[in-house]
Amino acid sequence: MREYYFAGLAVIFLATLIGVAIYYSLRARRSAEASWDDLLKRLVWIDRDKITAIAMDAVEESGAPRSDDEAFALDSLTIWTMLGGMEGLDALEQNCGILVELAAYLQRWHPEALVVAEQLRLNAREIEWHVGRLRGAAQTGNLQSSFGDYAQRAVVTYYLMTRHVLELCDRASFPGFADLQRAL
Amino acid sequence: MQLTSFDRFVWAASFAGNLLLLLVLWRRGRAQSFPVFTAFIASSLARTIIIFWVLRDLPRDYRFIFWSLSALDEALQLLVVYELAVHVFRPTGVWARDVRRTFAGVAWGGILLAAALACLDVPATTDPVQAYFLRGNFFSAALMSELFVGMVALSVTAGLPWKTHVARIAQGLGVYSIFCVARDSASSALGLEHAPHTFIVLSHLRILVYLACEGYWIAMLWQEAPAPRELPESVLTQVYALQRQVEYDLTRLRSWRRP
Numbered sequence: 001m002r003e004y005y006f007a008g009l010a011v012i013f014l015a016t017l018i019g020v021a022i023y024y025s026l027r028a029r030r031s032a033e034a035s036w037d038d039l040l041k042r043l044v045w046i047d048r049d050k051i052t053a054i055a056m057d058a059v060e061e062s063g064a065p066r067s068d069d070e071a072f073a074l075d076s077l078t079i080w081t082m083l084g085g086m087e088g089l090d091a092l093e094q095n096c097g098i099l100v101e102l103a104a105y106l107q108r109w110h111p112e113a114l115v116v117a118e119q120l121r122l123n124a125r126e127i128e129w130h131v132g133r134l135r136g137a138a139q140t141g142n143l144q145s146s147f148g149d150y151a152q153r154a155v156v157t158y159y160l161m162t163r164h165v166l167e168l169c170d171r172a173s174f175p176g177f178a179d180l181q182r183a184l
Numbered sequence: 185m186q187l188t189s190f191d192r193f194v195w196a197a198s199f200a201g202n203l204l205l206l207l208v209l210w211r212r213g214r215a216q217s218f219p220v221f222t223a224f225i226a227s228s229l230a231r232t233i234i235i236f237w238v239l240r241d242l243p244r245d246y247r248f249i250f251w252s253l254s255a256l257d258e259a260l261q262l263l264v265v266y267e268l269a270v271h272v273f274r275p276t277g278v279w280a281r282d283v284r285r286t287f288a289g290v291a292w293g294g295i296l297l298a299a300a301l302a303c304l305d306v307p308a309t310t311d312p313v314q315a316y317f318l319r320g321n322f323f324s325a326a327l328m329s330e331l332f333v334g335m336v337a338l339s340v341t342a343g344l345p346w347k348t349h350v351a352r353i354a355q356g357l358g359v360y361s362i363f364c365v366a367r368d369s370a371s372s373a374l375g376l377e378h379a380p381h382t383f384i385v386l387s388h389l390r391i392l393v394y395l396a397c398e399g400y401w402i403a404m405l406w407q408e409a410p411a412p413r414e415l416p417e418s419v420l421t422q423v424y425a426l427q428r429q430v431e432y433d434l435t436r437l438r439s440w441r442r443p
Contacts, residue, residue: 003373006304010369013301013326017333017362024337032345100343107275108345109413118276121343125282 031101032108039105042098044091050082055159058152063160076147083151086138092158093131099124099165123161130154187239194391195236201398202229208406214349220267221353224260231257251317258324264357265331271350272339283342290338294330298323305372308383318368325364332358348409356397363393 057074060066074082083089099120106117130150137147187195205225209215215222231253238249273283307318332354339346346354367386374382 002304003306006301006306007369007373009301009304010365010373013297014362014366014369017329017365020337021333021358021362024333024340027340028336028346031340031343097343104343104345111412115276118280122280122282125342 031104034101034105036102036105039098039101042094044094046088046091046095051155051159051162054079054082054152054155058156059160074152076151079151079155080147083155086135089131089134089151089154092154093128096124096127096131096158099161100128102165120161120165123157127154127157127161130157190388194388194395195232197395198391198398199229199232201395201402202226202232205398205402205405208402212406212408214405217271217349218267218353220260220263224257224264227256227260251313254317254321258320261324261328261357261361264353265328265335268350268354269331269335272335272344272346275344280342280344283338283344286338287335290334291331294327294334298326298330301326305368308371308374318372322365322368322372325361325368328361329358329365332361349405352404353401356400360394360397364390 054074057072058066066072084091103117103121103124106113106120110117130153134147134150134154137150202225206222206229209218209222209225234253235246235250238246242249269287273280273287279287302319302323305319305322307315307322309315309318335354336358338344367390371383371386
């Protein structure tokens with residue numbers, strides 16, 4: 001009897017392993033075969049002016065936190081509306097996923113830019129983490145208390161990171177720079 | 185022990201395959217990038233020679249030497265997994281911050297799951313020593329498969345690319361490990377005493393799968409990886425300046441709080 005239990009578990013174990021391996025291998029292959037243009041086409045349009053406005057409410061142009069009296073004037077509801085609610089955060093998260101892939105593209109084809117690409121990848125992952133926390137807060141009904149802190153931090157990180165990516169692509173004369181600028 | 189013509193063919197093919205792969209690793213300069221994998225292939229080559237000699241001159245010690253060499257083989261395979269993980273998850277020379285804990289979790293989870301399955305395993309033998317080693321083999325194959333699949337899933341989620349040769353070595357070992365899990369599960373479920381012919385066929389298949397993997401490695405490691413596209417010196421300087429700026433921004437952001 002124990003042989004049958006073991007055989008059943010082994011079949012489930014193998015099917016899961018093979019399924020997961022095929023799914024992620026296909027994703028890895030798609031990502032490896034994607035060109036710079038393909039990745040740019042997948043970016044979702046985000047209103048850069050609103051992103052800048054939310055970010056500038058918290059940090060200065062240099063990226064340093066603002067300490068003047070007019071800092072942090074935007075309340076949670078205004079930030080939520082300007083971002084377009086959860087859909088806006090979804091778009092932000094999707095673009096972060098693509099920025100992670102752009103960083104992987106840089107790592108793969110331009111090993112000299114490995115360090116900066118890795119830093120950008122970590123930034124994008126950090127925003128994904130903040131958005132994930134917000135999603136969790138929305139599911140447990142704590143969105144109101146979490147939104148201001150996490151969302152604004154995510155937006156500030158996104159703003160600074162995309163600014164760096166745009167600078168890098170502009171200086172390196174990467175193809176599709178204008179498309180990237182429009183989307184981000 | 186009487187060797188069949190298939191056994192002789194397998195021995196010759198393994199010897200030639202290991203020797204050729206070792207030559208490819210040395211000739212194409214891959215041994216510097218993959219010292220553990222090279223050691224693993226070198227030990228496989230030594231194993232084919234030792235096993236042949238023991239079978240001919242020391243048949244009574246065959247089992248002890250065979251299992252000892254198998255244990256060494258399994259240990260080296262685990263070290264190869266670690267070597268590949270270093271290539272993927274340490275792109276800048278330090279472990280990527282966002283995957284370090286998850287990778288450790290995958291490894292520990294993999295060990296527990298493989299151990300649980302190995303405990304449930306009922307090796308198809310009445311010999312307790314052989315049963316112990318068969319369980320060990322199953323544990324090792326299950327763990328290796330989990331680690332390879334876990335590494336692929338984690339790297340895709342985190343956006344860490346695989347270098348060409350790292351990916352090819354992992355594909356070969358991953359396929360071989362998954363096949364070993366299937367074979368060990370099937371032989372336990374079928375029972376060695378009840379279906380000796382099936383067990384022999386499965387064992388032959390395992391060896392053929394390994395030989396196919398070796399052929400794949402020889403072909404893939406002989407080829408050069410696609411050449412990277414170089415950035416001009418001026419851009420490179422800017423890239424480094426940019427990296428410092430990003431790092432500085434991130435440090436400030438982590439300590440930032442809304443009043």
